[in-house]
Amino acid sequence: MGCFTFEELLAAHGGDDLPQPIRHHVLDEACEVCARRLELVRRIVGLLPTLALEPVPARVRAAALAVPEQARRRLPLVLEAVLAAPGMVLALRSGASGTRRQLYRHGAWELDLALDEKGSLLGEVAGEDPAVPSGECTLYGERGLDHARLDPDACFRFEKVQPGPHVLVIESDEAVLVVRDLEIPA
Numbered sequence: 473m474g475c476f477t478f479e480e481l482l483a484a485h486g487g488d489d490l491p492q493p494i495r496h497h498v499l500d501e502a503c504e505v506c507a508r509r510l511e512l513v514r515r516i517v518g519l520l521p522t523l524a525l526e527p528v529p530a531r532v533r534a535a536a537l538a539v540p541e542q543a544r545r546r547l548p549l550v551l552e553a554v555l556a557a558p559g560m561v562l563a564l565r566s567g568a569s570g571t572r573r574q575l576y577r578h579g580a581w582e583l584d585l586a587l588d589e590k591g592s593l594l595g596e597v598a599g600e601d602p603a604v605p606s607g608e609c610t611l612y613g614e615r616g617l618d619h620a621r622l623d624p625d626a627c628f629r630f631e632k633v634q635p636g637p638h639v640l641v642i643e644s645d646e647a648v649l650v651v652r653d654l655e656i657p658a
């Protein structure tokens with residue numbers, strides 16, 4: 473019978489008795505190489521409990537789990553349409569593509585939406601902080617989803633949006649803004 477690898481000996485060491493093939497090889501066949509390997513396995517296994525890490529003190533764990541004072545909040549906010557009217561022309565407050573705008577608002581958060589003539593959805597976010605928010609925008613439609621990022625002016629653009637109902641989610645550092653019922657006109 474051939475020799476056993478170190479891994480095989482280590483794996484076999486878990487039980488009370490060594491498996492018969494190993495015992496036969498080491499004892500009956502008196503393989504010195506495997507006997508030395510087996511002795512090393514026994515020493516390592518015997519040493520392992522002394523290497524166990526001490527449990528983390530409760531106060532250290534509590535501190536690690538605590539939310540930092542300066543952590544930014546990420547509240548999920550549902551934006552409500554301020555000027556909801558079916559079939560209305562959408563335009564940005566600063567936009568040249570129309571005189572009316574579709575405005576969504578929650579507290580100090582505002583979102584302007586506009587559709588351009590190519591069917592792209594443009595958005596502009598105004599937060600409660602004067603600093604420009606950054607974040608990821610996701611547009612969920614009936615046929616899948618699309619991603620866009622807020623640019624340095626807190627604007628975003630989705631190209632060639634399909635008509636129909638959508639849900640728009642904007643995840644900024646400050647909050648998660650949700651427009652639940654965004655109807656893109658045909």
Ligand SMILES: [Zn+2]
Nearest residue numbers: 475476503506
């Ligand atoms: Zn051997």
